[in-house]
Amino acid sequence: MTTRSVTRNPVPAPDFDTDKNDSWGTRLQHLMHANPTLGPFTVLIAAIIVFSAMSPRFFTAPNLSLVLAQVTVIAVLALGQTLVILTAGIDLSVGAIAVFSSILMAHFATDAGLPGALALVIGLVLGTAMGALNGILVTRIKLPPFIVTLGTLTIFFSLNSVVSKSETVRGSDMPALMTWTGTTIPLGGFRLTYGSLIMLLLFAALLYALRMTAWGKHVYATGDDVDAARLAGIRTNRVLLSVYTVAGALYAVGAWILIGRLASASPNVGTDYNLDSITAVVLGGASLFGGRGGVIGTLIGALIVGVFRNGLQLAGVEVVWQGFAIGLLVLVAVSLDQWIRKVKS
Amino acid sequence: MPRTRITGRRLSAMGLAAALSLSAAACSGSDTGASSDGKPIVGLITKTDTNPFFVKMKEGAQQAAQQQGIELQTFAGKQDGDNEAQVQAIENLISVGAKGFLITPNDSKAIVPAIDKARQAGLLVIALDTPTDPAGAVDATFATDNYQAGLLIGQWAKAKFAADGKQAKIALLDLNANQISVDVQRDQGFLEGFGVDVKDKTKIGDEADPRIAGHDVTDGAEDGGRTAMENLLQKDPSINLVYTINEPAAAGAYEALKAAGKEKDVTIVSVDGGCPGVNNVKGGVIGATSMQFPLKMASLGVESIAKFAKDGTKPTATEGKTFTDTGVQLISDQPQTGVDSKDSTWGKDNCWG
Numbered sequence: 001m002t003t004r005s006v007t008r009n010p011v012p013a014p015d016f017d018t019d020k021n022d023s024w025g026t027r028l029q030h031l032m033h034a035n036p037t038l039g040p041f042t043v044l045i046a047a048i049i050v051f052s053a054m055s056p057r058f059f060t061a062p063n064l065s066l067v068l069a070q071v072t073v074i075a076v077l078a079l080g081q082t083l084v085i086l087t088a089g090i091d092l093s094v095g096a097i098a099v100f101s102s103i104l105m106a107h108f109a110t111d112a113g114l115p116g117a118l119a120l121v122i123g124l125v126l127g128t129a130m131g132a133l134n135g136i137l138v139t140r141i142k143l144p145p146f147i148v149t150l151g152t153l154t155i156f157f158s159l160n161s162v163v164s165k166s167e168t169v170r171g172s173d174m175p176a177l178m179t180w181t182g183t184t185i186p187l188g189g190f191r192l193t194y195g196s197l198i199m200l201l202l203f204a205a206l207l208y209a210l211r212m213t214a215w216g217k218h219v220y221a222t223g224d225d226v227d228a229a230r231l232a233g234i235r236t237n238r239v240l241l242s243v244y245t246v247a248g249a250l251y252a253v254g255a256w257i258l259i260g261r262l263a264s265a266s267p268n269v270g271t272d273y274n275l276d277s278i279t280a281v282v283l284g285g286a287s288l289f290g291g292r293g294g295v296i297g298t299l300i301g302a303l304i305v306g307v308f309r310n311g312l313q314l315a316g317v318e319v320v321w322q323g324f325a326i327g328l329l330v331l332v333a334v335s336l337d338q339w340i341r342k343v344k345s
Numbered sequence: 346m347p348r349t350r351i352t353g354r355r356l357s358a359m360g361l362a363a364a365l366s367l368s369a370a371a372c373s374g375s376d377t378g379a380s381s382d383g384k385p386i387v388g389l390i391t392k393t394d395t396n397p398f399f400v401k402m403k404e405g406a407q408q409a410a411q412q413q414g415i416e417l418q419t420f421a422g423k424q425d426g427d428n429e430a431q432v433q434a435i436e437n438l439i440s441v442g443a444k445g446f447l448i449t450p451n452d453s454k455a456i457v458p459a460i461d462k463a464r465q466a467g468l469l470v471i472a473l474d475t476p477t478d479p480a481g482a483v484d485a486t487f488a489t490d491n492y493q494a495g496l497l498i499g500q501w502a503k504a505k506f507a508a509d510g511k512q513a514k515i516a517l518l519d520l521n522a523n524q525i526s527v528d529v530q531r532d533q534g535f536l537e538g539f540g541v542d543v544k545d546k547t548k549i550g551d552e553a554d555p556r557i558a559g560h561d562v563t564d565g566a567e568d569g570g571r572t573a574m575e576n577l578l579q580k581d582p583s584i585n586l587v588y589t590i591n592e593p594a595a596a597g598a599y600e601a602l603k604a605a606g607k608e609k610d611v612t613i614v615s616v617d618g619g620c621p622g623v624n625n626v627k628g629g630v631i632g633a634t635s636m637q638f639p640l641k642m643a644s645l646g647v648e649s650i651a652k653f654a655k656d657g658t659k660p661t662a663t664e665g666k667t668f669t670d671t672g673v674q675l676i677s678d679q680p681q682t683g684v685d686s687k688d689s690t691w692g693k694d695n696c697w698g
Contacts, residue, residue: 070572
C-alpha cells in the first residue's frame with residue numbers, strides 16, 4: 001500500500017512531468033489515477049448511449065426520472081457505505097439499519113400514536129444510534145468491521161421481525177409526513193420526488209464535507225494509512241466513530257425515503273441492500289483498501305446499476321442476463337482499480 | 346496507546362467464532378436431547394422466520410402441538426434459498442431423537458440427501474408448501490396446488506376481460522431468476538388459465554403470445570414489485586393486466602401504476618390470501634387473489650406426525666395428485682360467471698398473517 005503524507009490533498013494533482021515516451025496505456029493510467037470518477041462516468045455515458053439506441057423509450061424525461069427514483073434509496077445507503085469504505089471498512093448492516101429504522105418510524109407513528117414529526121425524529125435518532133453502535137464496536141472492541149456489521153446485521157434484522165411482527169404498515173395508516181418523500185415535484189416532463197431531492201442535497205453536503213473540511217481530510221487519511229494518520233496527530237478512533245455514526249444517520253434518512261417510495265413500511269424488503277450499496281460504491285471507483293473514492297463516483301455507480309436494469313428491461317433482455325451484466329461490471333471496475341493503483345509514484 | 350494487532354490467524358479464528366455463533370443463532374431449537382417431560386419431539390423447518398406466511402405456519406403448528414401433547418422445535422433459514430441452515434436443523438432433529446419434522450424446502454433438490462438420512466434414522470418427513478424434487482423423497486407433502494392457484498386467477502382475468510370486451514396486454518411479475526417450482530407453477534398456471542399457450546409448463550418465459558408484454562422479477566417484496574412494474578410500463582405503456590407472484594409484490598406494482606396515473610385501467614391478480622392482500626382486494630388494489638391455507642398445512646402436518654408416533658400410520662396423498670392438497674380459494678369482489686369465488690368479507694374471516 002502506498003503511504004501518502006496526510007497533509008496532501010487526497011486527490012493528487014495529475015503528474016505533468018510524465019515522460020514523453022510513455023505509452024498511451026500509461027498515460028491513461030495516470031489520467032485515471034488523477035480522476036478516479038472518469039472510468040465510471042465513461043461507463044455511464046456509454047450505457048446511456050447504447051440503451052438509447054436500443055430502445056426509443058429509454059432516453060425520455062419520464063423514463064430517466066424513473067431511473068433516478070429507482071436508485072434513490074440505494075444511492076443514499078451507498079453514500080453511508082462510501083464513508084465506511086473510505087476508512088478501509090465495510091458495512092454489511094446497511095439494509096438491516098435502513099429497514100429496521102423504517103419499521104421503527106412506522107411503529108412510533110401508528111401503534112404508539114405519536115405525531116409524524118416526532119416518530120420521524122425518533123426513527124432518525126435510533127438509526128444513527130445503530131450506526132454509532134457499529135462504530136463503538138469497531139473502535140473499542142477492535143473487531144474488524146466485516147465481523148462487527150455481520151453481527152449487527154443479524155441482530156437488527158431479528159429485532160426488525162420482532163417489532164414489525166412480520167407485518168407491513170400501510171402508508172394510508174401513517175401520518176402524511178411519513179410518505180411525503182414519495183411525492184413528486186413536476187419539472188416539465190421530469191418528475192423529481194422529494195426523496196430524490198433529499199438524496200441530491202445529501203450528496204452535495206457530503207461532497208463539501210469530504211473535500212473542504214478537516215474532518216474530510218481525516219477520513220481519507222485514516223483510510224489511506226491508519227498508523228500514519230495517528231502519528232500525524234489525527235484521532236483515528238474518533239474519525240471512525242464519526243464515520244459509522246454519520247453512516248447510520250444516512251441509512252435512517254434512506255429509511256424515510258423508502259417509506260415514501262413504497263407507500264408502506266415493509267419488513268420484507270432490503271435483504272440485498274448491503275450488497276447493492278457495496279456494488280454502487282465499487283462501481284464508482286472507490287477502493288476497498290480505503291483512502292480512495294468519493295461521493296460523485298458513488299452516485300454514478302448507483303446510476304449505472306439503475307440504468308442497466310431499466311435499459312436491459314426496455315431492450316427486452318432476459319432477467320437472468322441483467323444480473324450477469326451487473327456482476328461483470330463489478331469485476332471490471334475492481335480490475336480497473338487494481339490497474340490504476342499500479343501507477344508509478 | 347498501543348494498538349492490538351490482529352493477525353491473520355486471529356482474524357480467521359474470530360471469523361469462525363462469529364460464523365459459528367451466527368449459525369447457532371439461526372437455529373432457534375434447543376439441542377438438549379429428548380424433551381424433559383418425555384413428550385415426543387416434532388420439528389418445523391421453515392424457509393425463513395420473517396415471512397408472515399411462515400409465521401402463520403408456525404402458529405398453526407404450535408396450536409396443533411399443544412392439542413396433541415407434543416413438543417415442537419422450530420428452525421428457519423436465514424433468507425430464502427438458505428439450504429445450509431435447513432440441513433443443520435435436520436441434523437439437530439435427528440440427534441435429539443425427534444419423531445419427525447415438517448419442512449418447507451429452500452432448495453427442493455439440495456435438501457434431499459439430508460432428508461434421506463433422516464428417514465433412514467426412522468423419522469417421518471413431511472414437506473409443507475413446497476414439494477421436494479423428486480417429490481417421493483418425503484413421506485408426504487401438504488401443499489397448495491400452486492398451478493391451480495395460478496389457473497384460478499388466470500380464468501378469472503380471462504372472464505373479466507371478455508366481459509369488459511378488452512384486449513389484454515400482460516405483465517408478469519415473478520419471484521427471481523432461478524425459476525423455482527412455486528414461481529414457475531403460479532406463472533404458468535395463470536397463463537394457461539388465461540388461455541395462453543404455455544409451451545413448456547416447467548419454463549417461465551418461453552411463450553410467444555403477443556399479448557405478453559414482458560416479465561420481470563420482484564423478490565416477492567414491495568420494492569421489487571414497484572421497480573419491476575415501472576420498467577415494464579416503460580417498455581409497454583399499454584399493459585392492462587398484471588400477474589404478481591405474491592401480494593407484497595402486487596402492492597409495490599400498484600404504487601408504480603398509481604404514480605403513472607394508470608391504477609384505474611389496470612387489473613392486478615395475485616396469490617397468497619394474506620390479510621393485507623385481502624384488504625387490498627377490498628380496496629380495489631388487487632382484482633383477484635388465490636388464497637392458500639398455511640395454518641391448515643401446519644396443523645395437518647403436526648397431527649400426521651403425532652399419529653405416526655402413536656401407531657406408525659403414514660398420511661396418504663390426495664386422489665390423483667402426488668401430494669395432499671390443502672386447497673385454494675379465489676377471493677374477489679368482482680365475481681365472474683363460470684369462475685367460483687368468495688368475496689373479501691369471507692376472505693377477511695379466513696385470511697392469514
